[in-house]
Amino acid sequence: MEADLLAHLSDPARGLRGKLTPNADLAKVTWFRTGGPADLLFQPADEEDLARFLALLPEEVPLTVVGIGSNLLVRDGGVEGVVVRLATKGFGEVAAFGGERIQAGAAASDKRLAAVALEAGLGGFHFLHGIPGSVGGAIRMNGGANGVETADRLVEARALDRSGAVHTLSRAEMGFTYRHAEAPEELIFVSALFEGPQTDPAAIRQAMAEVEHHRETTQPVREKTGGSTFKNPPGTSAWREVDRAGCRGFAVGDAEMSAMHCNFMINRGTATGHDLEALGEEVRRRVFQSSGILLEWEIRRIGRFVPGREVEGFRP
Structure with missing residues (x-):
């Protein structure tokens, strides 16, 4: 089935621009550096490419989405079907606008989001400076630290479903609880909108320094x-x-x-x-x-x- 699927998706007529890798070594993308291969790994070029891929993927093929691999354990037998991994090139942009808001791609690191918030003088993002994950992961698991959670900063999240259709979920629709979101598992988050109050950059810098010090002195x-x-x-x-x-x-x-x-x-x-x-x-x-x-x-x-x-x- 994998060979047939690869041939089907690799056909130039399908118009995919992302990278398809059969038998892809997932140990290379996890921080544990362990685990078996993905039957097929797809790294889309951008949101449009991902939507096209999802529309082409047969419904019966298992689909798994991974981020930067910091909070992930891959079992030794590998992952069945297709694994999608979003790259920073197509999904990593972070930009502040409108005074108190930041738009971030799902593949952007939490640390990058915190840095852009500091540049814009927006408070309440300092906790992300110490979380070694991506924006997509933070949304999916309501990542948090130091008494603050992703839910406290999120305005809305943009996602694609298994067919490639776009969905925009408000903070309330995400169904956040401690380290969890009730959003359907099939959704692939591609970007999110955040907001925070205007804050003295010196105070933000101090909060981020405290997060960094705590992480460096208490965590391996x-x-x-x-x-x-x-x-x-x-x-x-x-x-x-x-x-x-x-x-x-x-x-x-x-x-x-x-x-x-x-x-x-x-x-x-x-x-x-x-x-x-x-x-x-x-x-x-x-x-x-x-x-x-x-x-x-x-x-x-x-x-x-x-x-x-x-x-x-x-x-x-």
């Missing part, structure tokens, strides 16, 4: 990691419960819960997707035994297990 930012592994449970912090369960520095193979920040998994060198997911599920089990709290994954896990190397999700 120079390791192969995926950021926060688990969502914070109500009334406590995930790292605190992981620590109480004795899992700081706990390892499975070359996958380890960081001794520096024990809600961060790190790949010490040769960890596989299996090692990382098995570590996370064992930590969930130990935390539940320790405190009765069932941690929820914050890291997104996609793809197939290698037969015989499945990881069973912990259930009390």
